[in-house]
Amino acid sequence: MTFTPFNASLKKICQVTAFSVLLSTTTFAAETKPSQKATDIAHKYPIVDGHIDVPYRMQNHWEDVTRATENGDFDYPRAAAGGLDAPFMSIYIPATKEGKGAKELADVLIDQVEAIVYRAPDKFAIARTAKDIRDNFAANKISLPLGMENGAAIEGNLDNLQHFFDRGIRYITLAHSKSNHISDSSYDDAKIWDGLSPFGVEMVKEMNKLGVMIDISHVSDPAFYHALEVSEVPVIASHSSLRHFTPGLERNVDDKMLKALAKNRGVLMINFGSFFLTEAAMNWSNKYKAAKEAFEKLQGDNLTDAASKTFSENYRTRFPYPYASTDDVADHIDRARKLVGIDYIGLGSDYDGVGDTLPTGLKDASTYPVLIDELLSRGYKERDIAKILGGNVLRVMEAVETFANQQQEQITLNERAIP
Secondary structure, eight states: OOOOOOOOHHHHHHHHHHHHHHHHHOOOOOSSOOOHHHHHHHHHSOEEEEEEOHHHHHHHSOOOTTSOOSSSSOOHHHHHHHTEEEEEEEEEOOGGGTTTTHHHHHHHHHHHHHHHHHHOTTTEEEOOSHHHHHHHHHTTOEEEOEEEEOGGGGTTOHHHHHHHHHTTEEEEESOOSSOOSSBOBTTOSOOSSSSBOHHHHHHHHHHHHHTOEEEOTTBOHHHHHHHHHHOSSOOEETTOOBGGGSTTOTTSBOHHHHHHHHHTTOEEEEOOOGGGTOHHHHHHHHHHHHHHHHHHHHHGGGOOHHHHHHHHHHHHHHSOOOOOBHHHHHHHHHHHHHHHOGGGEEEOOOBTTSOTTOOBTOSSTTOHHHHHHHHHHTTOOHHHHHIIIIIHHHHHHHHHHHHHHHHHHHHHHHHHHOO
């Protein structure tokens, strides 16, 4: 489908007025002021971010994100300033919740998102379809589509899949940090299924029928290929980057996988966390993890939260964190474009999900124009930037929705044919 931007004149007038207020009351994280052209592009096209961890952040430490907040990477003023129109709210289920209250937690987190809309219906709206996102964009509202990170909440019951579809979930990351009853995880040495489980295969098929996108971020390499084999529609990687820049990191996709994803007509949504962008940051994190585990083992029963926090602070002072940059994010986009073309690239920042590891220049939801400036400097055309910002993933959403509607129509026809 050709991506046609909303006539932005009225929207832009509203935003200029709003920004004059926002900028006087809010401190944004951008180290470099973006150009007017980049800012205009950010507000001319819907920006759809595949993964933002606001719900779990609020579960741990509640703040009213309909207003400016002291903490976190996302709130309304910063999202509005950055042109963010449709952040997929991550319904994140920790791997430790497998079989231990995963469904209940998912429902609570969805309640958190619905409460945001309830508090500020003039600013936010739930979105269940690509059309909802476009309509909300035209109405100058930020859409809050829902994606579930970790299918543990399905609990081996396809009725739960229907339940969460009815509540608005439109993608499911099949696994997270541990292999589960659906899929093996890229982070887990225990590869239980050598891909998807038998239930995982049935679940992917049912997701196709309902209109829920399959998210292959976090899954093992065999599970990635298994999901592509089973799915009849495009899939997404909601917040992954390229393994070429982080050798050995199975959590990112390699060149062969990217080409397979493009053949599937899916989308790779680039993660902004430094760990996923550069070898230096990945190595730092691996060394830090090993050092912290050794420290905690030495402390034994004497370990306290305060001691663990002090260790982390001292480690970062002694070994400063090697933050990635906006250039590094653009390098991932460049390589993906070189390998498969512009139509299979998106953004999945992982704001509020990667802690203090975000790149210089892209520290919060106000900074999308900084990335746009970098892409412009590399010769990207506006129409191609629009695809990366949201056009490509909206295409996938529409393809998934169309297939599901066709399946439902066929079921209806079959039922009518029964004498």
